[in-house]
Amino acid sequence: MNFIHSVEVENGHLILKNSGGVARRLCMLPGVYQHLKSGQKCVLGVRPQDVTVTDSSQADLFARIDLVQLLGSNKLVELNLPDREGLRMSVEMPADVFCDRGATVGLDFVKERVHLFDPLTTTNLALS
Numbered sequence: 028m029n030f031i032h033s034v035e036v037e038n039g040h041l042i043l044k045n046s047g048g049v050a051r052r053l054c055m056l057p058g059v060y061q062h063l064k065s066g067q068k069c070v071l072g073v074r075p076q077d078v079t080v081t082d083s084s085q086a087d088l089f090a091r092i093d094l095v096q097l098l099g100s101n102k103l104v105e106l107n108l109p110d111r112e113g114l115r116m117s118v119e120m121p122a123d124v125f126c127d128r129g130a131t132v133g134l135d136f137v138k139e140r141v142h143l144f145d146p147l148t149t150t151n152l153a154l155s
Contacts, residue, residue, distance in 0.1 A: 028072045029116045032146065036060075036067040041141070043071075043088070045110045052087040054136045059153045060143050069143040069152055075103065075119040077140035080126060086133020090116060092126055102126075106134070 034053065035042050041053040053071065056063065063069075083089055090106035093115075102122045108114040116134070126132065143152040 028074050028142075029078065031071040031073075031114065031116075034069050034071045034143070036063045036069065037065050041069075041071060041143075043111070046112070047110075049110065051110075054138045054141060057138050057141050057143075059139075062155075063143070063152060067152075068146055070146050070149075071136075072142040072144060073136050073140065075117040077137040078116065078118045079135045079137070080104065080118055080120060080124070081133040081135050083131050083133040086135065088134045089131055090134055092128050092130050092132060095126060095128060097122055106132070 031043060033044060035044065036056060039056050041056060043051045043053055045051070088108070090108045092104055093107050094105035096103045100122055101119055104118045104120060104126055106116045106118060108116065144150065145152055145155070
């Protein structure tokens with residue numbers, strides 16, 4: 028699972044802020060987490076198969092492709108988020124989808140497959 032720290036709830040969206048304070052919208056707040064209030068800090072967890080690589084001109088979140096591993100009918104793509112130093116993610120996709128090492132791509136999350144955790148207790152916030 029990919030884990031993204033320093034995520035915050037803001038007006039029904041999940042927001043990621045970099046060290047310079049620039050905010051990137053990750054996705055709408057999933058239904059099971061609608062009880063969370065703006066300002067709630069959390070850790071986002073998302074599985075590689077629940078992240079989609081998109082056209083970078085259509086996305087709020089960008090990443091650079093560092094490594095592509097063929098796994099038969101699928102491939103695992105390792106990504107680096109340039110404005111979040113040290114943040115890496117994995118995305119699983121069909122092997123026939125073209126992606127080029129070094130390319131910048133956009134990322135979308137399958138909203139209802141996102142998990143949010145308390146940054147201190149690591150408890151799933153759907154249970155709070």
